[in-house]
Structures are given as structure tokens and as C-alpha cells.
Amino acid sequence: MRRPWIAWPRRRAIDRALTDAGLVTLSLLDAWFQGGFGTRPGAACVAVTSGVLLLRRRAPLPVFVLTVPSVLASSAVAAALIAMYALATRTRSRPLLAVCATVFAGCYMMPWPTPRRGAIVGVSDVPDLAYGLGLAAAPVLLGQLVQARRDLAARLDEITEVREHEQFLAAQSVLAKERAQLAREMHDVVSHQVSLIAVRAGALQVSTGDPDAKEAATTIRRLSVRTLDELRHMVSVLRASGGPPTELTPQPTxxxxxxxxxxxxxxxxxxxxxxxxxxxxxxxxxxxxxxxxxxxxxxxxxxxxxxxxxxxxxxxxxxxxxxxxxxxxxxxxxxxxxxxxxxxxxxxxxxxxxxxxxxxxxxxxxxxxxxxxxx
Missing domain, CATH: 3.30.565.10 (Histidine kinase-like ATPase, C-terminal domain)
Known part of the structure; x- marks a missing residue:
């Protein structure tokens, strides 16, 4: 069954709203499964962390910073991973992404708010650190892949546009050569022969004594001269290829x-x-x-x-x-x-x-x- 037709801007807005609602719901479910609603401060933190995801397209870096406390205070990581993906699709700074991934992994490993006796980070935390870096690497790599795909699509569109423009220029060049050749033929052959007709008609008009022949010669000469004027104008039009539009001979009425x-x-x-x-x-x-x-x-x-x-x-x-x-x-x-x-x-x-x-x-x-x- 085909989906009913919806105007593209409206359909895009609906798709964005559904995506936002789905991601916020996913963040809330993740926090609920991890016990993030156990205390009022925890519930407030979850609400803020999930709500700021609506702003991830406009301010991805501040949104990621606001989702870090949820990783530090509990094992709810969905909001931070979503924010990191949004940041990776919009930034070209790989050092910034490396810092964000490291911060995420450190917060994921950090035993807060319960303090630890002795060293803050021990050998036993290395697997947690590696797991946190692996979790952070997934949205970063996926976001960079999406960004590369967008860049490639834009580049392909640009190459296609350039190629079409080159084809248009090549066609115009061929057309200009053909018009120039046609102009030379008209000038060298047609105009020359019509000129000879006008000259011979003029000579016949002067030399003949027959009124009918004189009238015919006059008509031939007049038509030949008019044809020559139109040919000269057509030659100038053909030679003006590539320039501004040139008007043809004034159209008859x-x-x-x-x-x-x-x-x-x-x-x-x-x-x-x-x-x-x-x-x-x-x-x-x-x-x-x-x-x-x-x-x-x-x-x-x-x-x-x-x-x-x-x-x-x-x-x-x-x-x-x-x-x-x-x-x-x-x-x-x-x-x-x-x-x-x-x-x-x-x-x-x-x-x-x-x-x-x-x-x-x-x-x-x-x-x-x-x-x-x-x-």
C-alpha cells in the first residue's frame, strides 16, 4: 500500500518530529531501565538530558555537554550517544570528537557519586575504559560516515552540474563553428551570385528597348537588391553567435x-x-x-x-x-x-x-x- 502524497516540506517536518519523539522516548527508557528515576535529582537530570536532545541539530556540542552528567551519575548512555552522533554528523574537527569520546569513556568508567579508596583509576577499570571508548567510537564513526556520504553526494551533484555545463559549452562551440561556416558560404557563394543577378539585371534594364523586358529587369534588380540586404543581415546574425541576441530583419506586416x-x-x-x-x-x-x-x-x-x-x-x-x-x-x-x-x-x-x-x-x-x- 502506497503512502498518501504529502507536500515535501510538511512531510519532512513530520519525519523530524517523529524522529525527535522516538529518540527522547529511547533516552527515557534507557534511564528507566538503569534506575535513573530513583531520586528527584536523578529524575530531573534525566528529564533535562532527554529534553535537550530536541536541540541537537542546532547546538550539538552544548547538547553533548548537557548529557554527560547522566553518564556520570548512572549507566544511562543513550542520550549521550545520540548527542555524540549528532555532533559527529555536523563537525569536521576530529580532535574535538576524540576529546568528546574520551570524556564519555572517562565518565562511563568513573565510580561517581560513590568515592573509591586509593587510586582513582586502577587496572580493573581498563576494561570499562575500553568498553566506554568502544561505545563512543560507534556513533562517532557512524556520524562521520553520514557526513562523508553527504559530502560525496554534494560533490557528485557539483560534478554533474559542471559536466552538463561543459556539454552545453561544447554544443555551443560546435553550433558557433557551423554558423560561422554557414555565414562564409552565404557570403562567398549566395551573395556573390545574387550580386551578379542584380548587375546583369541592371545592365539589361539600361540596354534593352523592350518595355516588357525593361520592366522585368527592373523587378529582378529590385528583388535582387532586397535579397542582398537580407542576406547581409543574416550573415551578421550568424557571425554574432555567442553574443547578445540579434534581431532579424524587421518582420513584415x-x-x-x-x-x-x-x-x-x-x-x-x-x-x-x-x-x-x-x-x-x-x-x-x-x-x-x-x-x-x-x-x-x-x-x-x-x-x-x-x-x-x-x-x-x-x-x-x-x-x-x-x-x-x-x-x-x-x-x-x-x-x-x-x-x-x-x-x-x-x-x-x-x-x-x-x-x-x-x-x-x-x-x-x-x-x-x-x-x-x-x-
Missing amino acids: LAQLHALVAGCGIEAVLNVDLNGDLPAPVQRAIYRTVQEALTNARKHAPGSTTRVEVRHRNGTVRTTVTNTAPTRPTLPLPSAHHGLIGLRQRAELLGGALESGPTSDHGYRLSLDLPVAPG
């Missing part, structure tokens, strides 16, 4: 949605119907969803037209991006196919849902539903 649709490089129409401001996480989710949908339409449905709708109805914001079937051949472009997965995870974190799939006219539709608490 719905105020930038019109600029995103206008500069997406394809024919797109935006229709926004919202009631009031939306929380920043919701705005970012809508922006990134529209951005990913327009990118997919540009890559996989060239020549199509896209319609973007953002509507707020009954506490839910629905964002729908629908593109028609492509009218030109699709160019093979690299893709990790992680865009929709990331959008779906972002929607789930906000308590919403993301659905996507082909339409009946061979187009594609992406729909995002996000709950919005009433303001």
Missing part, C-alpha cells in the same frame, strides 16, 4: 502586402477585407503564406494569373491565393519542397489550418485559416 503583390513578377490581384488590426504573428503568417504562394505560382505556373484574398469573418481570417493554369512551359528550378510544410507548421502553432491543392481548371489554390480573438 500586412501594410507591405500590396508591395509584395505588386512586385511579385507575375500578374496578380489583391483584395483585402479586414476589420481592425491583427496580431503581429497573424500578420507575419499571412504575409509569408502569400509570399510562398506567389513564389510557387511564379515557378510552377508561368503565365498564369493569381488572385489573393484576405478576409476577416466571424473571428477567423481566411487568406486564399488562387492561380490559373500555366500558359507557358515550366522551367526546372531547384526546390527543397519545404515551403508548404513550414507554412502548415506555422499555421498549427497559431491554432489555424492550411489547405492546398489543384483546382478544377488545372490551377492551384492555397487557403489559410487563422483564428483571431476579438479585440
